[in-house]
Amino acid sequence: MARTAGSHGARTAEAIRRAGLRLIFERGYEGMTLRDLAQAVGLQPGSLYNHIATKQALLFELVSEHMRTLTDALDAALAGVEGPLARLDAFVTFHVSYHLTRKVEVFVNNSELRSLEPDNREAIMALRRAYEQRLAAILAEGAQAGLLAVPDIPVTTYGILSLLTGVVTWYRPEGRLAEDEIVAIHRRLILDGLRGGGG
Amino acid sequence: MARTAGSHGARTAEAIRRAGLRLIFERGYEGMTLRDLAQAVGLQPGSLYNHIATKQALLFELVSEHMRTLTDALDAALAGVEGPLARLDAFVTFHVSYHLTRKVEVFVNNSELRSLEPDNREAIMALRRAYEQRLAAILAEGAQAGLLAVPDIPVTTYGILSLLTGVVTWYRPEGRLAEDEIVAIHRRLILDGLRGGGG
Incomplete structure (x- = not known):
């Protein structure tokens, strides 16, 4: 139809x-x-x-629509941004901002992978890998250029995605921090870590 | 009985x-x-x-048992460790190692919070806050002593927990990296971030 x-x-x-x-x-x-x-x-x-058509078709549509919308929005956010540091920055800013209001989508995408039939699950895993690959490529480019110190590209990729997506578990629109403050905290965590103090 | x-x-x-x-x-x-x-x-x-007694009682027992066992094991890992840097190090090492093999427990604890009746959910949230508080206290102590640069204690606490617990989503015992290598990568990410390269 x-x-x-x-x-x-x-x-x-x-x-x-x-x-x-x-x-x-x-x-x-x-x-x-x-x-x-x-x-x-x-x-x-x-x-x-x-x-x-079926409950399965609905689940697949919901989960794949989330992944496609997410990936298209990332590509738009990265378009024309040059250099691995600026691209990492754009990635972090995009991924945090996008996810602040996607608690429900993220929860369903993670908790119901098990409920997808094998072909559907494989299609979703491919969409996820394509998204992860965009971050992995930024990290690899930054490491190769000597601009980023990346201990292990796959583990760092997964780690950053877990860290940033974690905002869905606690963010409340009426909370203490504005969106740009939350983005700034995550940029600092990823780029600078915790070593050393201001004191 | x-x-x-x-x-x-x-x-x-x-x-x-x-x-x-x-x-x-x-x-x-x-x-x-x-x-x-x-x-x-x-x-x-x-x-x-x-x-x-009931399916609900079983769920509550499973979820609360996981939180209690986790917290007791953390307290054992931190016992006698002095100073915020050493305690952060012990926390990261413990949390990553413990979670490598807890994929099923973490998934059920996160995906079925919704299925707990209100009193049971509140009891679990209290156990979670107690666990999070142990990390937050280490970060606060480190920031106060000028040893750690913590952009925001609650957000950093949640972020570190998301990052470290994320190992459950990809770890395979037969994979490329040994447990101590995975721990070392996470310690570097948290303490040093990605800025600067070796190249």
């Missing part, structure tokens, strides 16, 4: 995706029935099938 | 906990029935109730 932006069908499909993401976040993929989902968007269970 | 180490009842209870952890990891709390669990340990569903 073609999706026409703003059409009734497209708005219903988007409402289904939003409700599906929320229900999987709250109850887990196994815990969400299509009956719950239909009820959440005010459809008869049978009408849901006009919009999604 | 008193648990006598090595008694039949204690061994059954331990088998139930192990199987429950595995099933929740694979299917989620909502996706695991007590019938599945009974079958996994070779009991009749009715006999399970000799060992666990």
